[in-house]
Amino acid sequence: MGRGMADGRAFEEEAALIVALKAGDRSAFERAVVRYSPKMIATARAIAGPAVAEDIVQDAWLTVFKQIERFEGRASLATWLSRIVANRAISHLRAHAREVSPSQDQSDGADADAFDRTGSWAVPPTQWNLDSPDALLEAEGLRDCIEQHLLLMPDNQRSVLVLRDMHGAPFEEICNDLGLSASNVRVLLHRARMGLLKMIDHFEVSGEC
Amino acid sequence: MLTCREVTALASSRLDGELSLRKRLAIRVHLMMCIHCRRFQRQFRLLVEAARRHGLDGAVVGSEFATRVMTSLDAARTEASTKPTSGH
Numbered sequence: 578m579g580r581g582m583a584d585g586r587a588f589e590e591e592a593a594l595i596v597a598l599k600a601g602d603r604s605a606f607e608r609a610v611v612r613y614s615p616k617m618i619a620t621a622r623a624i625a626g627p628a629v630a631e632d633i634v635q636d637a638w639l640t641v642f643k644q645i646e647r648f649e650g651r652a653s654l655a656t657w658l659s660r661i662v663a664n665r666a667i668s669h670l671r672a673h674a675r676e677v678s679p680s681q682d683q684s685d686g687a688d689a690d691a692f693d694r695t696g697s698w699a700v701p702p703t704q705w706n707l708d709s710p711d712a713l714l715e716a717e718g719l720r721d722c723i724e725q726h727l728l729l730m731p732d733n734q735r736s737v738l739v740l741r742d743m744h745g746a747p748f749e750e751i752c753n754d755l756g757l758s759a760s761n762v763r764v765l766l767h768r769a770r771m772g773l774l775k776m777i778d779h780f781e782v783s784g785e786c
Numbered sequence: 787m788l789t790c791r792e793v794t795a796l797a798s799s800r801l802d803g804e805l806s807l808r809k810r811l812a813i814r815v816h817l818m819m820c821i822h823c824r825r826f827q828r829q830f831r832l833l834v835e836a837a838r839r840h841g842l843d844g845a846v847v848g849s850e851f852a853t854r855v856m857t858s859l860d861a862a863r864t865e866a867s868t869k870p871t872s873g874h
Contacts, residue, residue, distance in 0.1 A: 606856065614851060635855050692790060710838075
């Protein structure tokens with residue numbers, strides 16, 4: 578119940594903020610920039626890399642300033658902002674010839690030698706000491722490894738992973754944003770998750786990225 | 787009977803709720819008998835949940851960034867207000 582009330586208050590606060598933004602209230606923009614930029618920069622960084630993340634978000638705020646009147650409130654403000662940033666970050670990748678192209682590799686992302694010829698585990702998964710999402714994220718050094726791993730991932734895998742798992746975007750929207758087929762998006766997502774799993778597994782065993 | 791490799795390859799579809807009842811049951815039967823696949827599925831779920839929580843965290847942003855954005859918004863505002871209205 579307490580949470581419900583808190584959610585209700587947050588909803589009202591956001592509704593009031595949107596009204597003020599639509600009215601062009603400068604202090605409302607200032608509040609919104611401080612409040613939402615951290616997540617927007619994280620999105621831009623994950624998709625397009627740290628070097629250009631702040632520039633992308635700065636441009637995104639200009640778009641917000643010009644288009645806030647068109648915001649209809651079908652998604653939350655945070656989701657709308659994230660999508661503007663994701664689209665800009667993807668455009669940036671395209672413009673810099675880091676083409677978000679369909680994956681040619683349709684394999685399932687598993688190590689070739691993880692399974693034997695009958696399809697049973699040849700190298701079974703190791704037991705992890707980190708047994709909760711929070712433990713994973715709080716493990717000394719692992720968060721940095723995840724960030725590093727994301728940056729080294731192929732652009733199309735990273736974009737799909739960020740949009741789907743980190744921002745909960747629907748598959749249909751990801752297909753539209755990236756111009757990829759539904760099956761390709763699913764293949765890329767699975768490969769990205771498998772890659773991340775392998776990296777964490779390696780970290781568990783060796784303590785290194 | 788699904789192999790470990792097949793069950794592993796279906797991990798994402800399973801997590802994203804995209805499998806038929808028949809496939810889900812086949813996976814369940816396999817998991818009942820296979821400790822390695824149970825461990826894999828648990829780790830896979832853990833990882834996706836961690837990615838989701840990681841995504842909820844924002845980057846650390848210095849106050850100078852907000853200042854920079856506000857300066858550019860002020861410039862856009864000035865530009866918009868000094869633009870001659872259409873028809874003049």
